[in-house]
Amino acid sequence: MTLxxxxxxxxxxxxxxxxVWYWLLxxxxxxxxxxxxxxxxxxxxxxILVGLCVGVIAPLIGTFLVHRQLALxxxxxxxTAFAGVAVGxxxxxxxxxxxxxxxxxxxxxxxxxxxxxLISEATDAYNDVSMAIxxxxxxxxxxxxxxxxxxxLAVGINQYLFGNLSTVSAENAVIMLGLFSVIVGTVxxxxxxxxxxxxxxxxxxxxxxxVVWYNRIMVxxxxxxxxxxxxxxxxxxxxxxxxxxxxxxTQVSRSFSESLLVSIVLAELAVLLGIGISYxxxxxxxxxxxxxxxxxxxxxxxxxxxxQTGAPDETRELDTISQD
Amino acid sequence: MRSHHRDDADEATTxxxxxxxxxxxxxxxxxxxxxxxxxxxxSVSIDAGEYVxxxxxxxxxxxxxxxxxxxxxxxDSGTAELFxxxxxAFDDGARVGYVAQRAGTSREMPITVREVVQMGRFPHxxxxxxxxxxxxxxxxxxxxxxxxxxADRRITQLSGxxxxxxxxxxxxxxxxxxxxxxxxxxxVDTESVDAFYGRTARIAPRRGxxxxxxxxxxxxxxxxxxxxxxxxxxxxxxxAIGRIxxxxxxxxxxxxxxxxxxxx
Numbered sequence: 046m047t048l049x050x051x052x053x054x055x056x057x058x059x060x061x062x063x064x065v066w067y068w069l070l071x072x073x074x075x076x077x078x079x080x081x082x083x084x085x086x087x088x089x090x091x092x093i094l095v096g097l098c099v100g101v102i103a104p105l106i107g108t109f110l111v112h113r114q115l116a117l118x119x120x121x122x123x124x125t126a127f128a129g130v131a132v133g134x135x136x137x138x139x140x141x142x143x144x145x146x147x148x149x150x151x152x153x154x155x156x157x158x159x160x161x162x163l164i165s166e167a168t169d170a171y172n173d174v175s176m177a178i179x180x181x182x183x184x185x186x187x188x189x190x191x192x193x194x195x196x197x198l199a200v201g202i203n204q205y206l207f208g209n210l211s212t213v214s215a216e217n218a219v220i221m222l223g224l225f226s227v228i229v230g231t232v233x234x235x236x237x238x239x240x241x242x243x244x245x246x247x248x249x250x251x252x253x254x255x256v257v258w259y260n261r262i263m264v265x266x267x268x269x270x271x272x273x274x275x276x277x278x279x280x281x282x283x284x285x286x287x288x289x290x291x292x293x294x295t296q297v298s299r300s301f302s303e304s305l306l307v308s309i310v311l312a313e314l315a316v317l318l319g320i321g322i323s324y325x326x327x328x329x330x331x332x333x334x335x336x337x338x339x340x341x342x343x344x345x346x347x348x349x350x351x352x353q354t355g356a357p358d359e360t361r362e363l364d365t366i367s368q369d
Numbered sequence: 370m371r372s373h374h375r376d377d378a379d380e381a382t383t384x385x386x387x388x389x390x391x392x393x394x395x396x397x398x399x400x401x402x403x404x405x406x407x408x409x410x411x412s413v414s415i416d417a418g419e420y421v422x423x424x425x426x427x428x429x430x431x432x433x434x435x436x437x438x439x440x441x442x443x444x445d446s447g448t449a450e451l452f453x454x455x456x457x458a459f460d461d462g463a464r465v466g467y468v469a470q471r472a473g474t475s476r477e478m479p480i481t482v483r484e485v486v487q488m489g490r491f492p493h494x495x496x497x498x499x500x501x502x503x504x505x506x507x508x509x510x511x512x513x514x515x516x517x518x519x520a521d522r523r524i525t526q527l528s529g530x531x532x533x534x535x536x537x538x539x540x541x542x543x544x545x546x547x548x549x550x551x552x553x554x555x556x557v558d559t560e561s562v563d564a565f566y567g568r569t570a571r572i573a574p575r576r577g578x579x580x581x582x583x584x585x586x587x588x589x590x591x592x593x594x595x596x597x598x599x600x601x602x603x604x605x606x607x608x609a610i611g612r613i614x615x616x617x618x619x620x621x622x623x624x625x626x627x628x629x630x631x632x633x
Contacts, residue, residue, distance in 0.1 A: 112478040237491045244478060244488070247469055251439055252492045252543070253462025294479075299523050301480040363531065364515030366561045 059219045066094050081324050089324070091218040092210035092277060096316040096334075098225040099274040099286060104294070104308035105232055106270045107287035109243045109263060111295070118264065119284035121161065121176045122154050122271045125183030127280040129153030129272070130205045131190035146205070147220055147272060154268035157183060162264045166257060208279030208331035210320065217276055224273040228266050239263065240301065277320075278331040285335040286312060293342040296349035311341050390453025391416050392547050393438050397447035400437055406445070407433045417546070432470050435551045439467060451547070462492030466545035468536045468553040482527070482535045483520045486511055489542030510542035511535075515561065529556035 070090045074082045082089060110118060133149030136142050157179060164175050191202060204212050232239065241249040242259045250256045267287070274283045294308035319334030326333070393415040400408045407430040415421055423431050436442040437449050440456030449456040452464060459465075466489070489510065490503045499507070511520050514534040524532055533556050540548055554562045 234496055237488075237494065237496065240484075241488050241491055244480060244485070245469075247441060248467055248488070248539075250441060251462065251465055251467040251549075252488070253460040253465075254491075255460070295477060298479045299481060299521065301478070301484050304479040363518065366514050366534070366537075366557075 055223060056216070056219050059222045060215075062222060063091075063094075063215060063218055066090060081321055088211050088213060089320075091213040091215065092330070093317075093320060094218055095213050095221045095273075095277055096320050096330075097313065098221050099270075099277065100313035100316040101309055102225055102228045102270050103274055103286035104290040104312040105305065106228065106263070106266050107291040108294070108301075108305050108308055109239055110267060111288055111291045112243050116288045117173060117176050117284075118158075118161065118267055119271055119287040121180040121183070122158055122264075122268050123275065123280045123283040124180045124187070125157035126150040126154040126268070126272050126275055126283075127205060128157075128183040128186040128190070130275075130280075131187040135190045135193065145216060145220070147217060147276070150272045150275065151224075151269065153183075154272050155265050158264035158268040159261060162261050165260075204279075205275065206279050206281060207329050208275065208277045208282070210277055210323070210330045213276055221273050221276070224269050228269055228273075231262065231266060235259065235262070278334065279329075282331045282335050285338060286315075289335065289338040289342050290315065293338075293345040296342075296345045297352065311345070312338070315341055390450065392419075392452060394450040394453075395438060395447065396450075398437055398444040398449055399446045400433060400442060400444050402433075408437060408444075410447070411437075412447075413438075432551050435467075435549055439465065439549055463543065464546040466540035466543040466548045468533075468540045468548075468550045470551040470555065477525055480524055481521050482511065482516055482524055482538075483507065485524055485535050486538045486542050489539040489544075492543065506544065507542050510538040513541055514538045530558060530561075533557055534561070 067084075067087060067090055070082045070093070071084045073079070074084055082093070107116075107119070110116060127150075129150030129152060130146040132153055133144050133146030136149065137144060137146075161175065161179055168175070203209070238249070238254050238259050239262075241252060241254055242256050242263075246256055249259075270287065271283050274286055278286060290308045290312035291304075293311045294304045298304035298307050315334050315338035319337045320330055322328070322337070323330040323333040391414045393413065395411050395413040398408060398411045399406050411434065423434060433442065437444055438451070438456060440449065440451060440459050443457050451459040452461070486507050487499055487504075490499050490507060494500070494503060508517075508520070511517055514537050516531065516534050516538060519527065519531065519535075524535060527535070533553065537550075537553055540550070540553075
């Protein structure tokens with residue numbers, strides 16, 4: 046009861062942001078006349094808002110994952126999030142509740158994230174076998190639950206599998222804003238620790254950073270990103286946003302902070318171009334966004350090569366270690 | 370214990386070292402990754418201001434000993450204490466600096482030398498940002514290892530030796546009370562190795578002198594080249610090392626992956 050009340054309070058708090066967003070895009074429409082942001086289709090406004098949030102949080106978290114060789118964890122969590130969606134739909138059907146499947150997806154994905162982390166702590170390594178097991182278990186559980194009460198439910202599954210721009214409700218947009226605040230806030234606060242743990246776990250431990258806890262935080266944040274991005278990307282493609290822009294940024298960036306920034310820029314580019322193209326071409330947004338992201342990645346590989354060969358490093362003098 | 374405080378009266382030094390715990394205190398520590406112990410019954414006490422080298426052949430358990438005293442590994446038996454606290458529970462990262470053996474991983478992470486060295490300041494700033502003073506310390510550490518011209522280079526573009534220098538700089542930037550260096554100069558050119566050990570050998574007494582906060586440089590190091598800079602090799606570890614080895618059984622030699630304990 047209090048939880049529902051608190052959730053309602055949060056919802057109320059974020060609604061004005063949504064209103065401001067509508068107003069901004071309506072203004073932009075008057076200036077540009079872009080059909081994409083025609084005020085008659087406010088679902089597009091919400092889709093773009095969610096897309097922009099995804100463009101920030103996915104590469105933000107993805108940067109830390111990719112550089113720890115954890116690119117696959119997003120995929121595993123996306124498939125368990127699908128199980129979470131199925132649990133939500135199942136509970137709604139059986140108990141006649143009206144819980145958002147995204148909320149149950151958050152819960153299930155976070156639990157799965159912690160499970161993966163605990164397995165890795167016990168076995169002392171993240172391994173692709175345990176990841177593959179969690180991935181398939183999640184997906185299998187999802188399909189079983191859905192088939193159990195097929196009838197009216199099978200219809201609604203596609204939107205979770207492949208994402209859908211037109212089904213982003215105001216509630217979903219608000220959930221996204223909430224996830225966005227939590228994720229960006231946590232990373233902003235703990236960026237030093239996350240960077241240290243990502244780069245050199247042993248030295249981080251010596252430096253007094255509770256590595257285990259930061260690993261747990263990291264996988265939980267990943268679960269949140271996955272569920273947030275699922276709305277428009279779909280379960281199957283959601284992990285691409287964690288990995289592809291980061292891989293592109295790695296090609297062209299020199300420093301870590303630069304790579305964070307570049308990966309977000311590339312992701313936003315992919316999201317906006319992807320949503321635009323899919324709107325006019327009538328294609329599934331998730332797929333188009335990923336294709337655009339991969340295209341950008343290929344371009345940045347070339348850009349990286351050109352930068353390396355085109356501008357030879359000026360020779361620097363390496364000093365000896367100073368004696369005083 | 371020997372003191373490097375040249376100007377201090379001996380009595381004062383003795384008194385203060387009694388009132389505060391040893392920097393490193395290992396008591397009857399044994400540890401094995403499998404049932405075969407790698408480190409056996411080691412007891413070592415290292416005080417503030419001391420500079421200690423651990424010397425021994427490959428596979429004799431030197432790195433394991435470092436990890437035990439840092440609390441990265443938990444002893445199977447015996448106790449390991451850092452600054453008077455159980456080493457595995459010790460969490461004041463600002464007091465300990467560590468350069469791991471071959472710390473430079475081959476991962477493709479885009480990160481500059483300066484960004485790596487700044488991590489040395491993280492235990493001091495916690496959740497905050499580095500201040501201008503912190504950045505000065507970072508740049509000074511980079512300068513100390515002769516890498517100023519490479520501060521903005523991506524670390525993956527450096528040679529192994531250059532990368533190792535960056536990790537040494539990170540440890541220096543931490544301004545820790547205890548520096549643990551596990552073969553820090555792997556891949557570093559000979560000239561700089563000499564300079565590096567010359568430098569660390571001098572840090573301990575000088576820091577100890579200037580700061581009553583007792584800076585210590587127990588430095589691990591296996592290279593005999595470095596050992597010649599030791600202000601005075603600590604014979605306690607010389608003795609202990611004989612027992613770190615998995616000792617050779619009858620008819621075995623060093624080639625069998627064990628070692629002959631002949632240190633007395």
